[in-house]
Amino acid sequence: MARIDLVDLAHSYMSNPASRADYALKEMTLSWEDGGAYALLGPSGCGKTTLLNIMSGLLVPSQGRVLFDGRDMTQIITEDRNIAQVFQFPVIYDTMTVRQNLEFPLRNRGVPEAEIKTRVAEIAESLHMTAELDHKARGLTADAKQKISLGRGLVRQDTAAILFDEPLTVIDPHLKWVLRRQLKDLHRRYDFTMVYVTHDQTEALTFADKVVVMYDGEVVQVGTPEELFERPAHTFVGYFIGSPGMNVLPCRVEGSTAHVGGQALDLGRGYAPPAAGAKVELGVRPEFLGLAADGQGCPVTIQAMEDVGRYKIARVTLEGHPMAVVAPESARFDGDRARLSIDPGRINLYVNDHLVEGSL
Amino acid sequence: MEKPLNNKAWFLVLPVFVLVAFSALLPLMTVVNYAFQDTFGNNQFFWAGTDWFEKLLHSDRFGEALIRQVLFSGLILAIEVPLGIAVALCMPRKGLWVPVCLVLMALPLLIPWNVVGTIWQIFGRVDIGLLGHVLYSLGIDYNYTQDPLSAWITVVVMDVWHWTSLVALLCYAGLQSIPDAFYQAARIDGASRWSVFRHIQLPKMDRVLLIAVLLRFMDSFMIYTEPFVVTGGGPGNSTTxxxxxxxxxxxxxxxxxxxxxxxxxxxxxxxxxxxxFYTVMTKQDEQDQNRKTGGGE
Structure with missing residues (x-):
């Protein structure tokens, strides 16, 4: 197991990238700690798989270096990298039995027979697949196949990290939970560095110690699930994580006050005046908003109420800007007028989509 | 899962049955009729029982033709299947050359059979044919009208030239259906080139190979036009x-x-x-089917 550092890494699929837009992966420096469980979260086409393939050596980056425990591995071919990868669709060797599948990476590396035996037995045991060892792999279900792909990575003692590329896509929903649970146990047991690519936020948040959010070829935030929720570093993170996502409203900032249309909102902190022409927005999570029939707060118009069971989501407009508000299950409103209260400490300010810090 | 039964469907396929009965079954029955009777023309038939069959099966002439036929089909399969796989493996997976390759490969398949025969008949001629004359000039004793071995080589090479493309194109289609992830996983597992072929490419090609083998077997076993045009079954009976x-x-x-x-x-x-062929090549599938317990793909 190893720590992986990506230094000044960037990649373009074009031979002569001219502008920033030509890069599938914009310049980034990123570290994966030894034994960490990371989720790589982002929408389709944001460069997650490119990043994964660079780490596994299937792609050589246009620039930058990949370090394993400080050793430069950028030009090292996949076979010699000690990386395992589990793909979106189960990759198994159809003609082989489960046992032969698990033995395959070891045999290719000339591991002694006795060691192959003990390793395969151990891994099969922890995958709960000992009973199926002598079955043909092609007849197995999708989730069992995915476990075998993982097993082929685990069976090698020198595996530096295991990369998962949306591995649960083809698994039945009820089995996803089981498999995720097992994966977590395996991670705890073998303590491998794990990078888990997904576009499903629930999967990312429940699974990882740290979540790396990517958007348009860039890493926009690395943080714990809590940080991502409370202090999204980029409007995209706010929008992508949470259901519904963060409300983002265009505003004008003067010191510690934000003006949204004709409404003045207290930000609780003072901000330096943003550069002229910059896009200034405030972001606040629907969970941190309160809605009341009257009293203090900004006047809003209720467009719709959605009941999602445990709570309600109110769709309102503030000065013409649509917002979502989480309201208690008991909330009732006569008519479409209401008052919106905002906790100043929960408002984040974004200049050109990036979070800016204020001072108290 | 139970398949829904709908007997109305039989009425819908009835016209086809009638058509097939007239176009295939009736002529076949005529052949059966002839096989058990003797006739001297003028519509007089005499019951012959299984005489013709017994005589035929004991005749050297039929036996020799059968041996030649089996040898020919065996050679064709032994050459065209591995060669077709090799060609398919060499073809580019993507890029500009793919359509070029596909068109070039398909060309021999588009030529009418008697034209193929004519091409090779002329190509191999010692006096004016490019191949025949060059070989003759090099001092190689090649003459398909007189030497049985030359005739066999000509006929086999002609068929390889004509039909290997079919095997290659079928295999290529099979290869193209393999997702990149399989090759990537193999690299991660440290598989050799041979292992990739043996454990990924060959298993994924087995369906198309079954079709290729069946088609090539049936076609080569029924071959008539091309050798007839080139050698007319000669020299002697060597390519009959x-x-x-x-x-x-x-x-x-x-x-x-x-x-x-x-x-x-x-x-x-x-x-x-x-x-x-079909039973042997699909036996594996059936075993898997019987063992399969869950949903899978």
Missing amino acids: FLSIDLVKLAIGQFDLGPAAAMSLIYFLIILLMSWV
Whole structure:
């Protein structure tokens, strides 16, 4: 197991990238700690798989270096990298039995027979697949196949990290939970560095110690699930994580006050005046908003109420800007007028989509 | 899962049954009719029982033609299947050259069979043919009109030239359906080039290979036009395959009874061999099907 550092890494699929837009992966420096469980979260086409393939050596980056425990591995071919990868669709060797599948990476590396035996037995045991060892792999279900792909990575003692590329896509929903649970146990047991690519936020948040959010070829935030929720570093993170996502409203900032249309909102902190022409927005999570029939707060118009069971989501407009508000299950409103209260400490300010810090 | 039963469907396919009965079944029954009777023309028939069959099966002429035919089909499969796989493996997976390759490969398949025969008949001629004359000039004793070995080589090479593309194109289609992830996983597992072929590419090609083997077997076993145009079954009888022999018997000698009996045996051999190929090559699948417990793909 190893720590992986990506230094000044960037990649373009074009031979002569001219502008920033030509890069599938914009310049980034990123570290994966030894034994960490990371989720790589982002929408389709944001460069997650490119990043994964660079780490596994299937792609050589246009620039930058990949370090394993400080050793430069950028030009090292996949076979010699000690990386395992589990793909979106189960990759198994159809003609082989489960046992032969698990033995395959070891045999290719000339591991002694006795060691192959003990390793395969151990891994099969922890995958709960000992009973199926002598079955043909092609007849197995999708989730069992995915476990075998993982097993082929685990069976090698020198595996530096295991990369998962949306591995649960083809698994039945009820089995996803089981498999995720097992994966977590395996991670705890073998303590491998794990990078888990997904576009499903629930999967990312429940699974990882740290979540790396990517958007348009860039890493926009690395943080714990809590940080991502409370202090999204980029409007995209706010929008992508949470259901519904963060409300983002265009505003004008003067010191510690934000003006949204004709409404003045207290930000609780003072901000330096943003550069002229910059896009200034405030972001606040629907969970941190309160809605009341009257009293203090900004006047809003209720467009719709959605009941999602445990709570309600109110769709309102503030000065013409649509917002979502989480309201208690008991909330009732006569008519479409209401008052919106905002906790100043929960408002984040974004200049050109990036979070800016204020001072108290 | 139970398939829904709908007997109305039978009425809808009835016209096809009738059509097939008239176009295939009735002529076949005529052949069966001839096979068990003797006739001297003028519509007089005499019951012959299984005479024709017994005589045919004991005749050296039929035996030799059958051996030649089996040898020819065996050679064709032994050459075209591995060669087709090799060609498919060498073809580019993506890029500008893919359509170029596909068109070039498809060209021999588009040429009418007798034209293929004519091309090779001229190509191999010692006096004016490019191949024949060059070989002759190099001092190689090649003459397909006089030397049986030369005739065999010409006929086999012609068929390889004509039909390897089909095997290659089928295999190529099979190879193209393999997702990149399989190759990537193999690299991660440290698999050798041979392992990739043996454990990924070959298993993914087995369906198309089954089709390729069946098609090439049936076609080569029934081959008539090309060798007929090139060698006419000669020199001597050395390239007289079953179909050429059959035509000689039926049209040359007008022995309708023996010819009909031979047709039936010929037909049954092809049917039997195809069934054997199919059964052997799909046996694996059935075993998997029986063991399969869950949903899978």
